Amino acid sequence: MSAYALLLLEDSYLPGILAVSSALTATSTKFPLVLLYSDKNIDQNIVKLLIASGLFAQLINIDNGLLPSNSPHTLDNVLKRPELSLTISKINLWKLTQFSKLVYLDADTLPLQNLDHLFDLEFSSNQIVAASDIGWPDLFNTGVFVLQPNLAVYKDLLQLYESTESFDGADQGLLNEHFNPDLYHGGVSNWIRLPFIYNCTLNSHYEYFPALQRYSHDVKLFHFIGSKKPWHPHAKGLKDDPTLFKVSGNQNVYQLWSQAYEKVTIDGKSHIDILRLSRNLQPEPNWESVAAVQTPVHPQFYYKKPESVPDSYSPSHGEAWKLKDSKISNKWDKTGGSDDDLDAEKLVKSLSQLDVASPEDTYATSHPVFPWEKSSHKVQTTRSFQPQSFFPKPSNPFTASFDNGSDLESYIAKEEQSSRPETLEEIKQDEKLDALESEQLDALE
Numbered sequence: 001m002s003a004y005a006l007l008l009l010e011d012s013y014l015p016g017i018l019a020v021s022s023a024l025t026a027t028s029t030k031f032p033l034v035l036l037y038s039d040k041n042i043d044q045n046i047v048k049l050l051i052a053s054g055l056f057a058q059l060i061n062i063d064n065g066l067l068p069s070n071s072p073h074t075l076d077n078v079l080k081r082p083e084l085s086l087t088i089s090k091i092n093l094w095k096l097t098q099f100s101k102l103v104y105l106d107a108d109t110l111p112l113q114n115l116d117h118l119f120d121l122e123f124s125s126n127q128i129v130a131a132s133d134i135g136w137p138d139l140f141n142t143g144v145f146v147l148q149p150n151l152a153v154y155k156d157l158l159q160l161y162e163s164t165e166s167f168d169g170a171d172q173g174l175l176n177e178h179f180n181p182d183l184y185h186g187g188v189s190n191w192i193r194l195p196f197i198y199n200c201t202l203n204s205h206y207e208y209f210p211a212l213q214r215y216s217h218d219v220k221l222f223h224f225i226g227s228k229k230p231w232h233p234h235a236k237g238l239k240d241d242p243t244l245f246k247v248s249g250n251q252n253v254y255q256l257w258s259q260a261y262e263k264v265t266i267d268g269k270s271h272i273d274i275l276r277l278s279r280n281l282q283p284e285p286n287w288e289s290v291a292a293v294q295t296p297v298h299p300q301f302y303y304k305k306p307e308s309v310p311d312s313y314s315p316s317h318g319e320a321w322k323l324k325d326s327k328i329s330n331k332w333d334k335t336g337g338s339d340d341d342l343d344a345e346k347l348v349k350s351l352s353q354l355d356v357a358s359p360e361d362t363y364a365t366s367h368p369v370f371p372w373e374k375s376s377h378k379v380q381t382t383r384s385f386q387p388q389s390f391f392p393k394p395s396n397p398f399t400a401s402f403d404n405g406s407d408l409e410s411y412i413a414k415e416e417q418s419s420r421p422e423t424l425e426e427i428k429q430d431e432k433l434d435a436l437e438s439e440q441l442d443a444l445e
C-alpha cells in the first residue's frame, strides 16, 4: 500500500494541513492520506478535530521519534527559522514500512493537479525523488518528496543526525547530506530530480515571472516556503493584491489556497474557529461574562462586539502599524523634521498674501517666534492679543466662524438652550443616568 504523508508538529500549522488535505481530495486522488503528528505538542481538541475530519486514513503519533535540531545555533542564526526546530523528525517517514511508497508533502504546499502518478516511479529505497531548491538548485527542497520507507535507511539517517550537525539546522540540510554525499567532489548522488512544477516554490525573494507566465498551467503544486504562510494575517491583503500574478481562473495563489482551506468544514467549525483553535487568531472573549462582571446595567452602552475578527499580533510591527495617520513634524524644529514637513518658506509666502488684521487691532510681541516673523522675511506679524475682549474680531482671517457667522458667546448660549431638558420626565431620566454612570465608575475604581 502507498499513501500521501503530512506532518504536524505544532498547532499553528493546522490550517495548512487542512488546506493540503482539501486540495489533494479535490484532485480525486486514489491514495489515502496519513498524518504524522506530535501528540505531546498538539492540543487535544485539534487531535479530536483531525480525527472527526475523516480526511486521514491514519494519525501516527511520533512523540517517541521527535528529534530536536542537532544544530540549533545554525537554525536560529543562519537559516533564521527557529520554528523549524523539530522538522528533522521528518525522518520518521522511513520507519513506516507498512507502506511501500510515500509521497510526503509539507503543510504549506498546495496541490493543484493530481499527483498519483508519482507512486509509479521506479527507484530504490536508498534514493529520494525531489525537486530543486530555488535558493540552491544543486540541492533538493524537502517540502515534497517520494520515498520508500526502509529501516536501514532510517538508521543511517539517525546515525548522521547523531554524529554531525545539519548544515541548515533542519531536515533539508540533513537529507541532502545523506542523499547527496560529497556534492561537487565526485560523490554518488541518490537524488532523482523531479521537475520544478511538482514543487513550485513561491513566496521567496525571487520569482522568475516570465517562466511562471509561460508554464503556470503546468504547475502541479505550489509551495509557500519561508516564515510567512498563507494562513497568516499578511496573506489577507495578498488575496486582493492586483500586482500578484494570476495563476488559474484569474486567481492568484493566495486566493487558490483560501479556496482550498475554506472548503474544509469539520463538526460545524468555521475556518475562523480553526484559526482560533490553532492559535493563529486570539480566542474570542466571552462577551456575556465580560458584560455581566463590569457593566451590570447597560452593557450595550459600553461594550460592542467587534464586527470583524482582529488580526493576530505581529511582533515585527508596532500595534498601530495599519493606521493611515501620517507623521507630521515642524521643519524649524532642529531636532526632527523630514522631507514631508511643512515648508516654512511657502507658508510665509501665502501668509503675506492674506488680508491680515489692521495694525491698531494687533498687539505684536517685540521678538519673533515663528520663522515668518524674522526680519529677513519682511512679513508683518499677524499674531494678535486683544485684552479688552476674549473673542477674535471677524476682520481677523484666523477667526473661527460659528453657526452662520455668529460669535462664540451666542453660539454657546444657543447650544445650551437647545440641549436643555424640557420636561420633568426628561430631567428625572437625566439624573437617573448620571447616578448610574457614577455608580459604575465607582465600581470600576
Ligand SMILES: O=c1ccn([C@@H]2O[C@H](COP(=O)(O)OP(=O)(O)O[C@H]3O[C@H](CO)[C@@H](O)[C@H](O)[C@H]3O)[C@@H](O)[C@H]2O)c(=O)[nH]1
Binding pocket: 006, 007, 008, 009, 010, 011, 013, 083, 084, 087, 105, 106, 107, 108, 141, 142, 143, 144, 168, 170, 171, 172, 173, 224, 225, 226, 227
Ligand atoms: O511549527 C512547525 C514547523 C514545521 N512544521 C512542519 O514542518 C514543515 C516544514 O516547515 P516549513 O515552514 O514548511 O518550512 P519551509 O519554509 O518550507 O522551509 C524549507 O526548509 C525546511 C527546513 O529544512 C524544510 O522542512 C522545508 O521542507 C523547506 O521547504 C511544515 O510544512 C509542517 O509540516 C510544523 O508542523 N510545525
Ligand SMILES: [Mn+2]
Binding pocket: 106, 107, 108, 109, 143, 223, 224, 225, 226
Ligand atoms: Mn514548507
